[in-house]
Amino acid sequence: MRNNYIRRAAELDAAFSAYERTHGSLPGIVDPQRRETLIEQIIDSEQRVNFTTTLQTRDLDPEATNPLSPAFHPLKAAVLHHRAGELDEAVWMVYLYVHFGRHRIAGWRYIRDTYSAFGSSELQWWTWQRTAGDPTSFRFWLDEHQADYRVAPGRHGFGNHHKYGSLAAWSEQGTGAAFESYVQWVLAAGGDHGQRFASLSAATPEDTFDAMYRSLSAVRQFGRIARFDYLTMLGKLSLADVRPPHTYLVGATGPLTGARQLVNNDPTAGAARELQNALTLLAAETQITPDVLEDAVCNWQKSMDRYIRFQG
Known part of the structure; x- marks a missing residue:
């Protein structure tokens, strides 16, 4: 574990332990090395989010x-x-x-x-x-x-x-x-983005995110990853009042494999919607945001036994 993230790693480990005491172990991270690798990927994902959000306070x-x-x-x-x-x-x-x-x-x-x-x-x-x-x-x-x-x-x-x-x-x-x-x-x-966003505004930022996600299916070459990345970035940059309500695993590849590995310790086992619900509960109880969790499990499943830094 990198020295500058030891405290955050301990917090995440404690959050996973608290979750497991209530809901049972997460099979994919029973192995300590795999657990540490996932925690490192979560930290990387959080740092990417932090970089984006802090741009708003910097002199550019x-x-x-x-x-x-x-x-x-x-x-x-x-x-x-x-x-x-x-x-x-x-x-x-x-x-x-x-x-x-x-x-x-x-x-x-x-x-x-x-x-x-x-x-x-x-x-x-x-x-x-x-x-x-x-x-x-x-x-x-x-x-x-x-x-x-x-x-x-x-x-x-x-x-x-x-x-x-x-x-x-x-x-x-x-x-x-x-x-x-x-x-x-x-x-x-x-006529403009402000009107487009207003037309899809819903009761909560999470509901608005979901409404916009569905509406964006009309845009070509804008599949699941693109829509999710576009909307999460709008939220992080305060360009739209949106927050992901959950991970979006239906139609996913890497994130779905990672979720299957984490929840079932099997990269082929589990329906996307069921795993999406499982990660929603995990995200809520560990206070890991859905976008961070989706990004982290996607990168983690590429190399579970050895931490590799990915760029996004």
Whole structure:
């Protein structure tokens, strides 16, 4: 266990022990090494959440909004746009962050290249206003620049959660269709993100999260992981009043395997909805938020006997 997290590790171990005294042992972490590895993954997941939420209190470099600057960072850009009263642009940054992801070598390259229209003047950038105003023109632009994505120097690619994504302009499974369907989803409520979010507002932040999660099925290339990541990020950045009510294991792969391993000590045993309910109880009684728990069990099941640090 890393020295700087010994106290938090002890707190998590005590929380698991308290849960097990009431509900019985968690078969997947009876082995002490597997238990410690899961605790380390939970700590990593919590640190990623903490980094995001603390962005709102930091002095951020204005260049973080500039896709041509080395300082560009889509989440920092979202915070800066929100501070400037530009909710649409802030949420657009979150959408781009989720759709393209961060490549382990190329970083934010796909977001930079697309948002900046390959280094065009600022008036030509694919901001929310420009993209939402004419998504068909974006698709024509994307089609015309397919070769530019491939020949520009250096590595390129989508992030890990969307590593099989497509830049195709006209395919129903490509970025062109994804952008246009997202624009349509937002505009269907009246004209901007604020109206879209208000139209799905429910009694609690958890109910709103679930309503938005279901509604986002209309957006192409926005499956379970993308919807969950998009909504949790909106909540963490205070762009929408949402909180996940539970893990979303129906349709999941890695998180479902991790839940099966944790609850049943068998990566193939257990129905998704039943395990989702089991993790909901575990999250509530250990005070581990559903997004942290889902992320942690997903990473834990990749290497249960030896801690490996994953980037998200």
